[in-house]
Amino acid sequence: MLLLAALGGDDPVPWPGGDPPSDAELGQQVDDALEVHERERFEEYLEALEKGEDAEHIFVLQEDIDAGLHDLERLFQFGDALFGHEFRSSEGYGDAGAPVPMQRVHRGRRGGLDSFSCRGCHSVGGEDGAGAATQNAFLLGDGDDIRSTVVRNPPAVIGLGYVQALAAEMTIELQFTRDQAATQAVTSGQPVSVALSSKGVSFGQLEARPDGSVDGRAIEGVDGDLVVKPFGWKGTFPTLRRVVEDAALVHFGIQSHVLALGHQEQPDPERLGPGPDWFDPDADGRAREIEEGLLTATAVYLALLETPQIIPPHDPGLRDRWARGSARFDEIGCAECHRRELTLSQPIWAEYSDTSEGPPVTFNLLLDGDMPRSSARVQLFSDLRRHDMGPELADPHEGPAGAPPPATFLTRPLWGLAESPPYLHDGRATTIVEAILAHGGEAEASRAAFTELSDEARADVHVFLLSLSRAPRLRVPR
Amino acid sequence: MSVAARAWTCALALAAAACGDASSFGGSVDRGSAQALGTITRERPTDDVAQARLAMQQDAWRREHRFLDAVSPGHLFGATRVLQVEIDAGVWSVDQLYQLGGQLFTLQLSRESGFGRGDGPLLRRIHDGRRGGPDATSCSSCHWRGGLAGAGDAADNAMLRGDGFHASSAVARNPPALTGAGVRERLALEMTAELQSLRDDTVAFAASHDYAVRIPLEAKGVGFGAITAHPDGTVDTDELEGIDADLVVRPFGWKGTIASIRDAAEDALLIHHGLQSEHLVIEGDEARVGDHGDDDPDGDGVADEINEGQVTVLSVFLALQELPQEQPPDDPYLVSMWARGRVDFETLGCARCHVPELPLDSARVVLPHRYGGPSLVIDATREGAEPSLAPAAEDGTLRVRLYSDLRRHRMGPALAEDRSEQGVPADEFLTPPLWGVARSRPYLHDGRAPTLEDAILLHGGEAQASADAFAQLDDPGRAPLRVFLTSLVRARRLVTP
Numbered sequence: 001m002l003l004l005a006a007l008g009g010d011d012p013v014p015w016p017g018g019d020p021p022s023d024a025e026l027g028q029q030v031d032d033a034l035e036v037h038e039r040e041r042f043e044e045y046l047e048a049l050e051k052g053e054d055a056e057h058i059f060v061l062q063e064d065i066d067a068g069l070h071d072l073e074r075l076f077q078f079g080d081a082l083f084g085h086e087f088r089s090s091e092g093y094g095d096a097g098a099p100v101p102m103q104r105v106h107r108g109r110r111g112g113l114d115s116f117s118c119r120g121c122h123s124v125g126g127e128d129g130a131g132a133a134t135q136n137a138f139l140l141g142d143g144d145d146i147r148s149t150v151v152r153n154p155p156a157v158i159g160l161g162y163v164q165a166l167a168a169e170m171t172i173e174l175q176f177t178r179d180q181a182a183t184q185a186v187t188s189g190q191p192v193s194v195a196l197s198s199k200g201v202s203f204g205q206l207e208a209r210p211d212g213s214v215d216g217r218a219i220e221g222v223d224g225d226l227v228v229k230p231f232g233w234k235g236t237f238p239t240l241r242r243v244v245e246d247a248a249l250v251h252f253g254i255q256s257h258v259l260a261l262g263h264q265e266q267p268d269p270e271r272l273g274p275g276p277d278w279f280d281p282d283a284d285g286r287a288r289e290i291e292e293g294l295l296t297a298t299a300v301y302l303a304l305l306e307t308p309q310i311i312p313p314h315d316p317g318l319r320d321r322w323a324r325g326s327a328r329f330d331e332i333g334c335a336e337c338h339r340r341e342l343t344l345s346q347p348i349w350a351e352y353s354d355t356s357e358g359p360p361v362t363f364n365l366l367l368d369g370d371m372p373r374s375s376a377r378v379q380l381f382s383d384l385r386r387h388d389m390g391p392e393l394a395d396p397h398e399g400p401a402g403a404p405p406p407a408t409f410l411t412r413p414l415w416g417l418a419e420s421p422p423y424l425h426d427g428r429a430t431t432i433v434e435a436i437l438a439h440g441g442e443a444e445a446s447r448a449a450f451t452e453l454s455d456e457a458r459a460d461v462h463v464f465l466l467s468l469s470r471a472p473r474l475r476v477p478r
Numbered sequence: 479m480s481v482a483a484r485a486w487t488c489a490l491a492l493a494a495a496a497c498g499d500a501s502s503f504g505g506s507v508d509r510g511s512a513q514a515l516g517t518i519t520r521e522r523p524t525d526d527v528a529q530a531r532l533a534m535q536q537d538a539w540r541r542e543h544r545f546l547d548a549v550s551p552g553h554l555f556g557a558t559r560v561l562q563v564e565i566d567a568g569v570w571s572v573d574q575l576y577q578l579g580g581q582l583f584t585l586q587l588s589r590e591s592g593f594g595r596g597d598g599p600l601l602r603r604i605h606d607g608r609r610g611g612p613d614a615t616s617c618s619s620c621h622w623r624g625g626l627a628g629a630g631d632a633a634d635n636a637m638l639r640g641d642g643f644h645a646s647s648a649v650a651r652n653p654p655a656l657t658g659a660g661v662r663e664r665l666a667l668e669m670t671a672e673l674q675s676l677r678d679d680t681v682a683f684a685a686s687h688d689y690a691v692r693i694p695l696e697a698k699g700v701g702f703g704a705i706t707a708h709p710d711g712t713v714d715t716d717e718l719e720g721i722d723a724d725l726v727v728r729p730f731g732w733k734g735t736i737a738s739i740r741d742a743a744e745d746a747l748l749i750h751h752g753l754q755s756e757h758l759v760i761e762g763d764e765a766r767v768g769d770h771g772d773d774d775p776d777g778d779g780v781a782d783e784i785n786e787g788q789v790t791v792l793s794v795f796l797a798l799q800e801l802p803q804e805q806p807p808d809d810p811y812l813v814s815m816w817a818r819g820r821v822d823f824e825t826l827g828c829a830r831c832h833v834p835e836l837p838l839d840s841a842r843v844v845l846p847h848r849y850g851g852p853s854l855v856i857d858a859t860r861e862g863a864e865p866s867l868a869p870a871a872e873d874g875t876l877r878v879r880l881y882s883d884l885r886r887h888r889m890g891p892a893l894a895e896d897r898s899e900q901g902v903p904a905d906e907f908l909t910p911p912l913w914g915v916a917r918s919r920p921y922l923h924d925g926r927a928p929t930l931e932d933a934i935l936l937h938g939g940e941a942q943a944s945a946d947a948f949a950q951l952d953d954p955g956r957a958p959l960r961v962f963l964t965s966l967v968r969a970r971r972l973v974t975p
Contacts, residue, residue: 013516013535014542021534023527030530033972044916045807048960049815051931051953086919086928093928101926102632104603105645116920116928120631123622126975132619133601134634144644146604313545314538321549418544419975421586422615428600430588430615462548472537472974474530477625478917 014314016472029474037476040084055091057081060293066358072300072368075361079301082244082294083128084478086116087252092289094253095273095282107143109271109400111250118247121154125419126470128305130156133427137251140397150395151426152233156416158470160231161303161349161365162378163413164240166199166342167230170384171238173198174226181208196226199342201383221385230384233425235410236403240299241351248290255281256295257288258354292355299351300361307374308416311469318463325464328457332449337411337442339383344376372471381414381468390440393424407441417468432465433458509569512560512787515543518580518626520573520798522864522971530972537974555591558582560787566851572794572861575854579795582788583617583627587751592783594752595768595776598642606642608766609776610749613637617746620653624917624968627656627799632925636750649895651732652925654910655918657968659730659739660797660843660858661867661878662911665836666729666737667844669697669884673725680707692717697727698836700883720885722901727884732923734886734908735900740793740845747784747792752776755784757848790845790854797843798856800863802914803969804879812961819962826959827944828934831909833883838876841867865969881912881966890938893922905939915966930963931956 013020021029047054060078064070070078087093094103094113103112114137115121121135122128131154141149174196185192185208196203196219204220216224223229231237237246248254255272262268264278275283312322329335347367350360366376386408394407409425417423422430429435439447450458516539523529547553558581564570570578587593594600594612602611613636614620620630630653640648673695684691684707695702695718703719715723722728730736736745747753754767754776762772770777806816823829845854858867859876870876886906894905907923920926921933937945948956 013538015538016541020531026527026530026534030526030972033530034526037970042809044964045809045812045961048964049812049957051956051960088928088932101650101924102635103645104633104635104637115631115633117631121633123631124619129975132614132616132634134603134614134620134636135631136601136603138603144646146643146645311541314542315545318542318545318549322545426601427615430586430593430600434589459549459551463545466541466544466548469541470975472534474533474972474974476970477623477628477968477973 016311016314018314033474033476037478040478054081054085058085058290058294060291060297062292062296062353062356062358065293065296065361066353066356068359070297072304072361072363075297075300076304078294078297079299082290082298083118083122083301085118087254088116089284090286092254092282092284092286094284096275096284103143105138105141105144105146105149106250108140109250110273111253112138112141112143113253114251116252118251121251122157124421125156125416126473127475128157128302130154130416130420131427133422136427139250140399147396150397150399153422153425153427155233155412156308156420156470157302158305159307159374159380159413159415160240160305161369162307162344162374163230163380163382163384164238164303165347165349165365166344166378166380167228167238167384169345170198170201170228171226174203174222174228178206178208178214178226181206182212182214184208185210186212196220198228201339201342201385203385221383221387228384230382230410233409233412234399234404235384235386240302241295241354244295244298244302253282253284254289256290256292258292258295260287261355292353296351296353296361300349300363303349303351303365304363304369306370306372306471306473307378308419309372309469309471310379310415310467311471312467313463321460322463322467324457325460325462328453328461329464332453332461333446334450334461335381336446337383337385337387338381338414339411340381341377341379342382342384344378347376379415381417382411384411386410387443388441390442390444392440393438395425414465414468416470418466419470432462436461509564510559510561511556512564512570512578513557514574514577515539515554515557515581516577517543518577518584518795520576520861520863522800522969526972533972533974552590554581554585555588558585558788558791559785560791562786562790562847562849562851565787565790565854566847572798572856575791575794576798576863578788579791579793580626582792583621583795585616587615587753589778590780592753592778592780594778596770596774596778597768597776602642604637604640604642604645604648605749607639608749609768610638610752611636612750612752614750617750620750621656623919624655624914625971625973627796628968629653629655629918630925632920632928635925638749649897649899650924652920652923654732655802655914656796657799657914658801658878658880658911659799660856660862661801661838661841662729662880662884663739663797664840664843664858665698665838665878665880666727666884668839669700669727670725672697673702673721673727677705677707677713677725680705681711681713683707684709685711695725700833700836700885702885720883720887720906729884729908732907732910733899733902734884735902738793739796740789740848743792743796744789747789752778753784755789756782756786757789786848793845794854794856797845798858798862798866800865800969801867801878802917803865803967804913804965805967805970806965807961815958815961816965819958819960822959823962826947827941828959830944831883831887831941832881832912833909834881835877835879836882836884838867838878841870841876879913881915882909885909887941888939890940890942892936892938912963912966914968916964917968931960934959 058081106112121131124130137152138149181192181194189210192208195205203222205218207215229235229238231243237243245256263272263281272281275281279287347365350362352360423435517536620634623629635650637648680693688709690708692706694704702721704717706714728734728737730742736742744755767775773781841858843856843858859869898904920928927933
């Protein structure tokens with residue numbers, strides 16, 4: 001109660017970190033926010049003046065990127081423009097005969113129509129944020145009955161460059177281990193069993209046979225190809241590029257040219273549509289709905305976004321509890337999967353084209369990203385592998401062929417947690433404590449340990465988790 | 479006073495330790511757990527850096543109180559839990575009431591505070607009849623676009639009155655911006671008074687002169703058809719247009735079916751969050767609140783989920799929402815286009831329903847007390863969130879640039895739904911105010927129009943001629959109107975997050 005009384009209305013502001021932002025710092029943030037606002041305001045008028053103006057802001061050819069015509073800043077702007085772009089049917093939104101308005105209950109792998117823009121479902125906790133419960137996607141359904149779907153809450157999309165880069169390094173390490181074992185098995189003529197591990201995270205083991213084949217039955221938390229796929233609630237997308245492509249497809253019916261090219265090679269009408277022409281699978285009369293260059297630009301944009309931050313409380317008493325909660329987080333086993341940090345060895349990003357031989361777009365995550373940035377010790381609170389979460393959290397339906405089992409989910413990175421309610425894959429938890437209590441399966445022991453804590457110790461953990469946040473950042477709402 | 483109402487007042491007074499005595503209104507009342515936390519403000523400093531500092535300061539309080547809520551579970555909800563007797567006794571300033579309402583509006587709701595219902599899933603995206611969802615864990619999660627209490631995305635559409643499962647069984651409703659709600663309600667009240675007084679005069683005239691009188695109805699220059707009063711005192715309402723037979727202008731809801739902010743707020747708490755107000759529980763309509771008994775009709779183990787005081791502060795918060803602004807472009811060429819567009823808005827006929835300006839007699843926003851206590855009266859010009867209503871011109875009239883006639887119109891088959899709603903035909907909708915329209919994408923009742931131009935072209939019915947006239951223009955010809963509509967925004971404000 002004393003604590004509460006001390007925080008009454010006229011008391012000093014509890015600035016995070018102790019001090020108010022300096023005038024210079026604030027002035028810079030104001031300038032940045034207003035610059036973005038003024039630019040957007042002007043572009044809004046330009047679009048009013050000439051319809052289709054804003055479509056030009058998302059038209060970027062891979063050939064031009066290959067030719068080095070766009071610098072990093074320009075690519076970032078293309079990606080930013082896509083994130084806010086409102087797609088219309090004249091641009092390929094939806095497909096021929098798709099009911100307008102929204103199709104919130106998806107039709108199988110074809111998806112639905114959820115919003116007109118990315119921003120429409122990432123509005124919680126700031127720009128490029130998480131999704132509200134209403135913004136949940138209802139995937140893989142029958143088009144009408146919501147019980148036929150699997151439910152997914154939109155995650156925040158900041159800090160993802162580090163996530164992809166870490167996963168890629170883990171993939172290389174795991175595959176190297178496998179290849180070495182295979183070579184050894186072939187040369188020695190003996191089966192070779194190796195433990196799979198990367199960055200201190202175990203992925204089970206595999207056995208290489210003398211004939212060069214691999215027994216992967218004991219691999220854990222990753223697909224048999226040992227590609228660590230850090231995106232999607234079930235860990236099914238390896239790169240931001242593929243995430244953007246799939247999101248545009250299932251949420252807007254916008255089909256990237258790369259998808260169409262793949263469809264030409266290997267038709268996938270169930271996902272892309274039954275159109276007679278490979279270049280317009282959804283038969284809405286629009287081909288090349290988005291160019292490959294936009295996938296590149298948007299992947300670059302996402303990789304460059306700010307990183308979540310740990311922002312402890314102001315009050316000294318609360319800070320003590322935060323520190324105790326942090327220790328308790330490890331003690332009860334949360335950190336075994338929600339690994340506090342993974343170390344990045346190679347911060348150079350290389351965004352390769354899918355279809356051209358052009359040079360990749362490269363930059364240094366640790367130098368070029370938006371502020372605030374992470375260091376090479378990336379505090380994302382995830383091991384980037386999949387775990388069985390028990391029957392309570394399991395999806396009500398099997399996914400498509402090859403998808404992880406219903407109860408299997410990627411360890412959700414907890415950075416930025418406090419700014420991303422509601423929680424869990426379907427947004428079922430309105431509070432962090434509810435989310436913890438819903439854990440089962442491999443997390444059952446930790447859940448039980450949490451429930452056995454005193455009220456005070458549980459609150460400490462809660463305080464700690466609420467510090468996983470985002471830096472306050474000024475903006476003008478749009 | 480009904481028995482239920484008396485019981486209620488007594489219960490409240492008990493909480494204030496002064497039962498059964500009229501002096502409990504205005505006597506000395508202690509504050510309960512409610513607390514203005516400094517996370518919400520009506521102010522909008524004109525200086526950018528001051529505005530930024532204020533935003534950062536609010537954010538600091540938001541974070542610190544969130545930590546406190548972890549340490550003392552229920553702290554944040556408790557801070558909104560103001561008793562109606564406290565409000566009646568005047569222990570809270572308007573500014574504090576606004577803050578308390580804003581805290582409730584932005585609160586992450588949880589089961590402990592009564593979120594959800596005991597007889598359904600925690601989240602129910604497609605509503606189950608009048609019981610609703612719940613579908614959202616805070617008000618602000620669906621009212622965010624353009625700023626606090628703004629509009630919702632198409633993804634945020636509510637799917638109302640369905641069977642709980644099938645998208646096809648529900649009607650989709652895009653969350654509207656809540657800006658200027660108090661002034662909007664005040665306009666409607668004045669129009670209602672004008673219409674009803676016309677009717678009453680006509681009835682009296684018909685009775686005294688002993689012949690039937692047919693009179694066109696008009697309020698603030700907006701026509702509502704006509705009524706015929708018969709000498710026997712009956713009124714023929716067949717010729718009424720755009721309004722219910724009771725002549726109450728209902729300025730809220732896409733179909734114009736909700737008369738007051740309080741009703742809208744209370745229903746939203748119920749259907750979107752499963753938070754049952756004291757008042758609705760007392761009313762006890764099982765189709766709305768559930769049938770699990772008088773104390774906890776939704777059976778979620780939480781009784782007394784939302785008290786009357788909380789509904790009041792939420793209503794105050796909404797009633798005092800800032801007014802949208804008109805901000806023409808700076809660029810000289812754009813300005814000329816904007817000026818043309820302003821004229822086009824009239825000549826194309828948009829302004830016939832989207833009436834740019836309505837006069838307002840009084841800026842006093844009144845929140846009536848439902849249990850015999852004093853009404854809250856708030857001056858929208860002095861006490862509203864900034865920017866608030868401009869003070870009266872020299873002639874004493876206030877002007878509200880709402881861009882609506884606050885009546886309903888037939889919008890044609892393309893926009894019609896598959897059912898009528900509370901007696902309002904399937905294709906009839908309230909003229910949505912266009913103030914702030916450029917900050918409330920997407921458009922129309924179900925958010926089907928991603929742009930203003932799409933929205934215009936989808937107009938039919940009574941607006942068919944205007945839509946046709948617009949459609950006949952080539953793209954450069956349409957540009958001025960688009961530029962003009964783009965100037966209808968909200969005041970620029972620096973916020974975080």
